[in-house]
Amino acid sequence: MAVMTYREALNQALREEMRRDPDVFLMGEEVAEYDGAYKVSKGLLGEFGPQRVVDSPISELGFAGLGVGAAMVGLRPVIEFMTFNFAHLALDQILNNATKLHYMSDGQFDIPIVFRGPTGAALQLAAQHSQACETYYSHAPGCKVVTPGTPADAKGLLKAAIRDDDPVIFMEGELLYNMKGEVPDDEDFVIPLGVADLKREGSDVSIITHGKMIHVALAAASKLQKDGVEADVLDLRTIRPLDMDAILATVAKTNRVVYLEEGWPYAGTGAQIVSMIQEEAFDHLDAPILRVTQADIPMPYAKNLEMLAKPSAELVVEACNKVLYR
């Protein structure tokens, strides 16, 4: 085990996978000579050269599509979006090509590509740069969606994503890059996609969440503990595949659920999971499931308004108290 930042963990995962497989290459804006807009690719150009660490023009649609084409013929591209806000420009290539070519060709092509970059709001970047984008992708069969919230998960899941034969949307967090944590050194440390992780154990209420919201959930759990309430905090880690067994287990344990997510409520990840819980574990529920999400508005710039728009530990505590009828 070594203590490192989330950023260093991603860097290590990329480095190890590029050493392991010469077909893996990294392409995106500023990934090479600039060392990455968020320095995730620091030093990779020096080790792997300009053919495998490639500065692209600002052409998200174009280089995402180039990556899909390269994956169709056997390479394993890692395409970096400076942020997932810019991936909207590439949605056609991701949703119409990457996620569908395997099916439309009846399995003639595998599309082993990773699209990665930060998602969600940082601080005061306003509406166009502060979007949690995971549900755009988890909506579509054909791609997998991964949202690591800790340095160890970032490393283990990125390695799994690169080795996976399907398109993987790998969503990081701008506010997580400097976060430190223990990370296994083992080059074969791979976290399989589709396995949730119980980040905290408790038996009174379940807070289910993913991505950087696990830290909000854990903060809420600490506050609740002071009131004598013990929360289970389940980190899904991947949205597709989804660890339904882990969800059902925590529901069966606490019988009360709050779903927390960074994005908007309408057709959000929480909406899907609430629907599945009521279909599959209705008898275990002692209260309606509540959701805590971003306010249903584009993100405002003003600091006070932004704080009001984001999901907070206070809102999670309030929701937990409601499902506990406290």
Add this chain to the structure above:
Amino acid sequence: MTDTKTRKGTGKPEVLKPYGVSAELALELMQEMLLYRRFEEKAEEAYAIGKIGGFCHLHIGQEGACAGTLKALREDDYVISAYREHTLAIAKGVTPNAVMAELYGRIGGASGGKGGSMHIFGTHVRFMGGHGIVGAQVPLATGFAWKIKYRAEDSVAVCFMGDAAVNQGAFHESLNMASVWELPVIFVVENNQYGMGTAFDRVSTTDMQQKSAAHGVPATSVDGQDVLATYALFRELVQEVRDGAGPKFVNLETYRFRGHSMSDPVSGTYRPTEEVERRKKEDDPIVVLRDKLFAGGLLDQAGLQEMDATARKIASEAADFAENSPVPGPENLYRNVWAEVNPHGRLFFDGRRRD
């Protein structure tokens, strides 16, 4: 596909001399164009009686573009196109049976019945589809060329598109990247002058020939109704690109004799009937080559009829094959959504039975 080497050394009558093409090759091109014509007519017939559903875009009138270009390629070269691709798939080596069965939505189809007319794939012969979003195949072709260069191979990627595709951002982003990275790709516009019902000059103030200039990609125009000229150009371009010249752009001037798709009118407010009739009379690629071959004494009416009979037979057999190929069973519904079904977690969320 025939090895180019075997074509050399045969006689080159006067009429073929300007193209540097042998009689044997010219006759092959004729046979292929006849097949593409008869195949598409058979598809047209099947569509009319409801055997083929959805959209169906025919290549009739554009056979020279298809035959002339593909003849200049090697088996390990990549070809990708938009949705007017039935005959390109055949030219690259997908069997007519597999293409027709795909149009019929049958298990014996090139894509197992999951793609249909617009999504025919043949990875085994490097035919890469069959794409339904205008211009979206252009970045993919750029990716094939990226892989060719990445692995230091000497194949070439050829990307077909319609004239309307050059107004898409994907086209310009791709040409720029291909140029910056000197990728082995030829971007070919099958310029039939109309994007569906919109004449090109209504949506562009610059000529097709100029479209690649901003990206430093050399452009050439050719008469796509002249299959020999098309072949001669591509023989040269493909070699240059194979030798490392970087990307090329070709304005292949052609004309579609049918409507945009089977559900669209052949003519109307967007192009007059007289124009279509005139082009069919003067610019049919099969007639253009026929006249040359007749004039050169390389083919006579009887010979042509024999070739045509062969083409009709293959098209007819393809329809029979499609008719007799079973529909894909329900067990195929959930197959090949994912390349890798992970051992953990749930991938499908519809709650339906999948056994």
